[in-house]
Amino acid sequence: MNVTLFLISAVFLALLGCHPDHSDSSKEKYKKLTLTSKVKVAVKEVSNKGDFIDWHPAAAAGEKFLVKKVWSKTKRRTCKSCHRGYSLQEIKGKDYPRSHWNINLKHASSQVMNCQTCHNQNKVWKFNFGEKTVSANHTPKLCLQCHFKQQKDWEIGAHGKRANGWQQQRAVYNCVSCHNPHQPAFQKKWPKVGPYRPINNEGRL
Amino acid sequence: MKNYRERLKRFFAGLSKEDGKEGGKENGKEPVIKLDLLGKKKRDRRSFIKGISASAGIGASILGVGASTLMSQEEKERLGLSWEEFFKTNYRYMSGREKRKTVKRLEKLAKLKRKETVTISDKGAIPGVLYGYAFNISKCQGYMDCIDACLKENNLDRKSNMQYIKVFEVENGSLNVENGDPHFFHEVPKDEHFYMGTQCMHCENPPCVPVCPTEATWKEDDGIVVVDYDWCIGCRYCEAACPYEARRFNWAAPLVPAQELNTNQHYLGNRNKTKGVMEKCTFCIQKTREGENPACVEACPTGARVFGNLLDPNSEIRKIIETKKVFRLKEELGTEPKFWYYMD
Numbered sequence: 001m002n003v004t005l006f007l008i009s010a011v012f013l014a015l016l017g018c019h020p021d022h023s024d025s026s027k028e029k030y031k032k033l034t035l036t037s038k039v040k041v042a043v044k045e046v047s048n049k050g051d052f053i054d055w056h057p058a059a060a061a062g063e064k065f066l067v068k069k070v071w072s073k074t075k076r077r078t079c080k081s082c083h084r085g086y087s088l089q090e091i092k093g094k095d096y097p098r099s100h101w102n103i104n105l106k107h108a109s110s111q112v113m114n115c116q117t118c119h120n121q122n123k124v125w126k127f128n129f130g131e132k133t134v135s136a137n138h139t140p141k142l143c144l145q146c147h148f149k150q151q152k153d154w155e156i157g158a159h160g161k162r163a164n165g166w167q168q169q170r171a172v173y174n175c176v177s178c179h180n181p182h183q184p185a186f187q188k189k190w191p192k193v194g195p196y197r198p199i200n201n202e203g204r205l
Numbered sequence: 206m207k208n209y210r211e212r213l214k215r216f217f218a219g220l221s222k223e224d225g226k227e228g229g230k231e232n233g234k235e236p237v238i239k240l241d242l243l244g245k246k247k248r249d250r251r252s253f254i255k256g257i258s259a260s261a262g263i264g265a266s267i268l269g270v271g272a273s274t275l276m277s278q279e280e281k282e283r284l285g286l287s288w289e290e291f292f293k294t295n296y297r298y299m300s301g302r303e304k305r306k307t308v309k310r311l312e313k314l315a316k317l318k319r320k321e322t323v324t325i326s327d328k329g330a331i332p333g334v335l336y337g338y339a340f341n342i343s344k345c346q347g348y349m350d351c352i353d354a355c356l357k358e359n360n361l362d363r364k365s366n367m368q369y370i371k372v373f374e375v376e377n378g379s380l381n382v383e384n385g386d387p388h389f390f391h392e393v394p395k396d397e398h399f400y401m402g403t404q405c406m407h408c409e410n411p412p413c414v415p416v417c418p419t420e421a422t423w424k425e426d427d428g429i430v431v432v433d434y435d436w437c438i439g440c441r442y443c444e445a446a447c448p449y450e451a452r453r454f455n456w457a458a459p460l461v462p463a464q465e466l467n468t469n470q471h472y473l474g475n476r477n478k479t480k481g482v483m484e485k486c487t488f489c490i491q492k493t494r495e496g497e498n499p500a501c502v503e504a505c506p507t508g509a510r511v512f513g514n515l516l517d518p519n520s521e522i523r524k525i526i527e528t529k530k531v532f533r534l535k536e537e538l539g540t541e542p543k544f545w546y547y548m549d
Contacts, residue, residue: 039332
């Protein structure tokens with residue numbers, strides 16, 4: 001009887017003595033990540049504002065941000081400034097040198113998209129947006145007509161790439177800064193560096 | 206044996222006597238060196254330490270005298286700075302003034318020792334900032350531009366091909382990075398595969414920190430886990446403790462071509478490291494504390510990498526965590542890594 005009492009009390013004491021210790025150490029060891037702060041970090045203004053345009057996203061995505069301007073290769077040119085004296089039929093024909101031979105259009109199927117889907121026929125530096133035209137800097141408007149799924153991600157920052165530091169006002173790259181509009185999918189290529197294989201002076205490890 | 210005992214007796218007798226006729230040359234015996242160290246007077250700990258510090262002072266003065274006569278002004282300065290550098294304390298316990306002094310000294314030493322003109326920063330954590338990182342596994346194509354930018358930014362050893370970032374090629378249908386191949390080298394992206402980059406996760410409960418016997422590694426206030434390369438003894442406990450294989454060891458002194466050296470450095474970041482010390486990703490501390498993005502984020506051609514302040518509710522990283530499907534590696538370990546993976 002005495003022995004059982006002793007055992008029970010010993011177990012009880014052990015529980016009392018040990019348990020709080022364990023919980024304390026585990027609390028100290030595993031801190032839960034909390035994402036709140038009283039201090040607010042000041043947002044720095046972008047110094048080179050001329051390189052960006054303002055973008056007003058959907059209300060759910062937050063405040064307005066900046067989008068990087070792109071340099072249009074078709075700047076201030078019309079079809080006639082190069083193809084002067086030729087009719088469209090002549091350019092298409094075999095007897096004349098092919099124009100835009102270096103552009104390989106792999107953007108949707110040819111039945112859905114051709115040059116004139118985006119490029120304005122009269123003003124080549126402008127792009128068709130419904131009945132209006134927009135400049136190359138506003139191409140996201142064009143892209144997001146079809147790629148509306150990407151719009152939400154792009155506006156919150158889950159798609160696309162930041163064009164400046166984390167502490168500055170948010171500025172992102174244009175769609176066509178990363179994607180070639182004629183072949184928007186990323187191409188296969190060799191990795192820039194070899195894999196990580198630690199080696200010592202003799203050349204192996 | 207007897208002869209040996211006698212010689213020993215003679216030796217001690219010689220020590221105890223001040224003028225020591227036995228020890229003199231006139232007796233025709235071997236000269237005995239006079240030493241006070243083993244004399245009758247017993248030395249206590251305090252006087253012993255005093256003696257040692259005095260001898261160190263003498264050593265220093267001898268060094269000074271030697272330097273004044275034999276060495277050039279530059280050599281003298283280098284020796285003096287190295288001497289001060291040897292006795293500096295852990296960066297974590299330095300005052301602001303000490304930090305500035307140390308950084309200036311290291312800049313000067315870089316010029317004298319290696320003829321490098323570098324600027325070393327000692328900028329501390331920005332209050333109200335906790336850095337976080339997000340990685341889009343549906344966007345990464347395995348181009349490895351991040352690794353290339355990382356090794357150039359952080360002055361990594363070119364000889365041993367050191368890389369902080371590992372990119373795993375994983376077959377579709379599995380999210381287990383252990384089935385991935387980090388040693389791929391072929392045209393990317395491979396069909397039916399996705400890519401998953403790992404690096405230091407900058408855990409909130411970093412398992413690599415408590416195992417360090419010299420307190421050479423710790424977590425800064427902005428969440429970056431850093432190493433003081435001058436306090437690291439190279440025991441590699443931290444490398445064993447890290448569940449993400451994020452730490453790298455310098456088996457030899459790092460070799461960086463002079464024309465590729467990044468001269469914009471931080472004490473806890475990409476400054477010169479020596480043989481036998483640990484190093485790791487610091488989220489490019491020299492850039493991020495100035496408000497810039499890490500080199501890997503800037504270099505990524507597909508925009509798979511996002512960096513920002515976790516405590517700012519309007520930051521990109523917070524919006525990704527709140528709106529996308531996210532997960533972290535080995536979450537069950539309780540390390541609370543600040544590195545999220547997400548997908549479209």
